[in-house]
Amino acid sequence: xxxxxxLALCCSALLLVLSISSCQAxxxxxxxxxxxxxxxxPGLKEEEVSxxxxxxxxxxxxxxxxxxEYVCQIRAIQHIEIRSLERGYLENVLVDExxxxxxxxxxxxxxxxxYQADVQKSEAEVExxxxxxxxxxxxxxxxxxxxxxxxxxxxxxxxxxxxxxLAKTHLGFTxxxxxxxxxxxxxxxxRLGSLLEENQLxxxxxxxxxxxxxxxxxxxxxxxxxxxxxxxxxxKVKLELANKEIYPETGTIETIHSDFNSTSGNIAFRAAFxxxxxxxxxxxxxxxxxxxxxxxxxxxxxxxxxxxLDKRFIFVVDKAGVIxxxxxxxxxxxPHVYVVSSGISPDEMYLLERQNxxxxxxxxxxxxxxxxxxxxxxxxxxx
Numbered sequence: 277x278x279x280x281x282x283l284a285l286c287c288s289a290l291l292l293v294l295s296i297s298s299c300q301a302x303x304x305x306x307x308x309x310x311x312x313x314x315x316x317x318p319g320l321k322e323e324e325v326s327x328x329x330x331x332x333x334x335x336x337x338x339x340x341x342x343x344x345e346y347v348c349q350i351r352a353i354q355h356i357e358i359r360s361l362e363r364g365y366l367e368n369v370l371v372d373e374x375x376x377x378x379x380x381x382x383x384x385x386x387x388x389x390x391y392q393a394d395v396q397k398s399e400a401e402v403e404x405x406x407x408x409x410x411x412x413x414x415x416x417x418x419x420x421x422x423x424x425x426x427x428x429x430x431x432x433x434x435x436x437x438x439x440x441x442l443a444k445t446h447l448g449f450t451x452x453x454x455x456x457x458x459x460x461x462x463x464x465x466x467r468l469g470s471l472l473e474e475n476q477l478x479x480x481x482x483x484x485x486x487x488x489x490x491x492x493x494x495x496x497x498x499x500x501x502x503x504x505x506x507x508x509x510x511x512k513v514k515l516e517l518a519n520k521e522i523y524p525e526t527g528t529i530e531t532i533h534s535d536f537n538s539t540s541g542n543i544a545f546r547a548a549f550x551x552x553x554x555x556x557x558x559x560x561x562x563x564x565x566x567x568x569x570x571x572x573x574x575x576x577x578x579x580x581x582x583x584x585l586d587k588r589f590i591f592v593v594d595k596a597g598v599i600x601x602x603x604x605x606x607x608x609x610x611p612h613v614y615v616v617s618s619g620i621s622p623d624e625m626y627l628l629e630r631q632n633x634x635x636x637x638x639x640x641x642x643x644x645x646x647x648x649x650x651x652x653x654x655x656x657x658x659x
Contacts, residue, residue: 348491354483398440492542591627
């Protein structure tokens with residue numbers, strides 16, 4: 277009995293101790309929970325930035341030759357309309373649209389029957405007047421008629437001879453020939469057998485051996501051109517065709533129109549191009565490429581910049597690795613790069629590729645990339 281009571285007391289004491297220990301958290305676990313929160317705050321970004329190494333570079337500085345581009349229209353130096361000079365039926369069409377023809381080549385034939393008859397009539401009148409004049413001159417020598425009558429016969433002969441030349445001219449107009457070498461244009465509203473009216477349009481003829489190319493230039497470019505022109509030398513230009521290929525012949529600026537367009541503020545320039553392969557045609561379009569030299573141009577990749585409210589910025593990195601936001605002025609946009617007029621100097625470093633996790637004021641570890649190497653692979657554009 278005593279043994280049972282002792283066991284009961286031991287069990288009660290053990291249960292009491294376990295109950296008290298379960299109500300209290302271990303002091304070291306509680307303090308650890310307070311000092312080490314489960315979620316890390318903004319310090320995670322700073323730690324990530326401090327451990328990464330970012331590529332930076334300096335602007336590439338070099339002399340550039342770039343092209344100003346102007347939409348242009350191509351015109352033949354000689355481009356005329358071929359029209360009928362006489363009324364009549366179109367008897368022969370001896371050429372086709374787009375055909376190359378030579379000077380003097382017969383193009384169209386108007387039925388000449390009426391005009392041939394006029395020539396024959398005039399020839400007969402000339403012959404008759406000639407006989408009449410010879411007869412009167414013989415009568416004058418025998419004092420049968422006065423010299424005045426013989427003079428009148430001579431005047432009549434001169435008149436019918438003039439009429440004969442006019443009839444031959446009209447007959448000649450029934451043959452329409454090419455006045456110069458060129459290409460036949462599109463036919464007008466004519467077909468074989470059509471009744472042509474005087475001055476009716478038949479087709480056009482263009483001499484494409486040498487062509488004029490017209491393009492409009494802003495006033496500022498005009499002033500620069502005039503200033504450089506005084507130094508001597510002609511300005512050479514290139515022509516980009518509609519398929520983006522560069523025409524093999526180089527053109528020369530020959531003349532400028534007399535006045536500016538009051539609406540656009542531009543003035544028309546004219547360049548001349550030889551066309552030995554007959555590739556260019558009247559009415560084509562393209563782009564004039566006017567080369568301009570820029571000395572010591574400052575160049576940065578487009579992908580290194582970003583835009584805010586129509587302004588362009590770049591991240592400049594100082595020697596301590598601190599990022600600064602800098603606005604730049606773009607003088608010219610070329611494929612994959614910007615030519616910068618202000619905002620960054622050739623000795624300053626910039627972040628080669630902008631990172632969204634970086635912002636101005638951040639301090640980074642960086643690796644300097646040679647400017648030429650940085651420009652070797654530029655496939656990304658700026659934002």
